[in-house]
Amino acid sequence: MLAMFFSSFAFAQSGLSSEEIESRSRKIGESIRCVVCQNQSIEESDASLAKDMRILIRERVTTGESDAEVIEFMRKRYGDYVLLKPPLQRNTLVLWFLPFLILFAMVVWLLKTVRGPKRSIEFKDDLSEEERNALDKILDTPK
Amino acid sequence: MTSVQRALLPLLGFLGLVVFFAFGLTRDPSLLPSEMIDRPLPEFELTELYKPNSIITQDTLVGDITLINIFGSWCVACVVEHPKLMEISQQGAVKLIGVDWRDSRERGRRWLQKNGDPYELVIFDEKSRLAIDLGVTGAPESFLIDKSGQIRYKHIGIITDEVWEDILHPIILNLKAET
Numbered sequence: 421m422l423a424m425f426f427s428s429f430a431f432a433q434s435g436l437s438s439e440e441i442e443s444r445s446r447k448i449g450e451s452i453r454c455v456v457c458q459n460q461s462i463e464e465s466d467a468s469l470a471k472d473m474r475i476l477i478r479e480r481v482t483t484g485e486s487d488a489e490v491i492e493f494m495r496k497r498y499g500d501y502v503l504l505k506p507p508l509q510r511n512t513l514v515l516w517f518l519p520f521l522i523l524f525a526m527v528v529w530l531l532k533t534v535r536g537p538k539r540s541i542e543f544k545d546d547l548s549e550e551e552r553n554a555l556d557k558i559l560d561t562p563k
Numbered sequence: 564m565t566s567v568q569r570a571l572l573p574l575l576g577f578l579g580l581v582v583f584f585a586f587g588l589t590r591d592p593s594l595l596p597s598e599m600i601d602r603p604l605p606e607f608e609l610t611e612l613y614k615p616n617s618i619i620t621q622d623t624l625v626g627d628i629t630l631i632n633i634f635g636s637w638c639v640a641c642v643v644e645h646p647k648l649m650e651i652s653q654q655g656a657v658k659l660i661g662v663d664w665r666d667s668r669e670r671g672r673r674w675l676q677k678n679g680d681p682y683e684l685v686i687f688d689e690k691s692r693l694a695i696d697l698g699v700t701g702a703p704e705s706f707l708i709d710k711s712g713q714i715r716y717k718h719i720g721i722i723t724d725e726v727w728e729d730i731l732h733p734i735i736l737n738l739k740a741e742t
Contacts, residue, residue, distance in 0.1 A: 455700040472691035
């Protein structure tokens with residue numbers, strides 16, 4: 421009963437149900453790094469600052485801010501490092517593409533070393549008649 | 564390429580990595596650089612620690628060179644820092660404002676009674692509203708504000724004698740020299 425009473429307020433304020441608010445807030449929270457325990461998201465972290473951030477995020481979602489706006493709010497105060505998924509921008513291009521570049525370089529190197537030796541074993545020209553006779557003669561002559 | 568050049572490739576690659584790691588591994592990513600430098604104090608509306616009816620906003624803090632110090636009764640390092648703040652307060656070099664962060668009024672007041680109160684004003688920030696707006700990651704942290712209310716420097720951690728002598732006091736003198 422009480423839950424219905426309170427959730428009706430959430431509905432009234434921004435047209436969002438409390439489940440929507442909770443699931444969106446959780447999704448946003450999972451992408452924000454806890455600045456105290458820095459390998460966890462604020463959803464996972466036990467730090468009290470993380471808890472205050474979770475509360476703040478829920479408040480902002482409830483007043484109608486979009487996911488992008490809430491994330492930008494955090495980024496504006498704490499910088500790119502607070503985003504667990506590094507944004508695609510000029511100073512992160514290397515971070516994003518280096519693995520693919522290395523993979524590409526490795527494939528190229530692999531092809532060269534695997535194909536290379538085989539080619540040098542293939543004989544380009546066959547022996548001519550004369551050369552074959554001369555060879556037979558040498559081979560048949562006992563030493 | 565010649566076989567000599569080829570043989571040197573791994574070495575070159577290694578040297579490249581050394582340079583890369585020399586830059587990367589000597590920096591501490593856990594110390595977040597402040598996003599707030601050269602930006603104005605964020606807007607806020609909180610109450611004073613001793614007077615719950617007395618409202619403080621960002622406008623209250625504009626006009627003088629100010630050192631905003633984030634502390635809490637739960638913060639062990641703040642006890643270590645506090646004597647230095649008492650000293651700075653006595654010297655009168657800068658206006659000292661405290662932010663009692665994530666605390667109860669009772670505990671905050673008692674802590675200041677026990678350790679001394681160097682602050683002209685103490686802002687009570689129970690829910691980290693001002694702290695998050697400042698980009699605070701822990702206590703103690705301190706911010707230097709210039710006369711127009713712009714954040715000019717952030718120090719993470721205890722203000723030691725060295726930090727005061729080598730960093731904060733020179734900046735304060737510079738800010739004072741600004742018109």
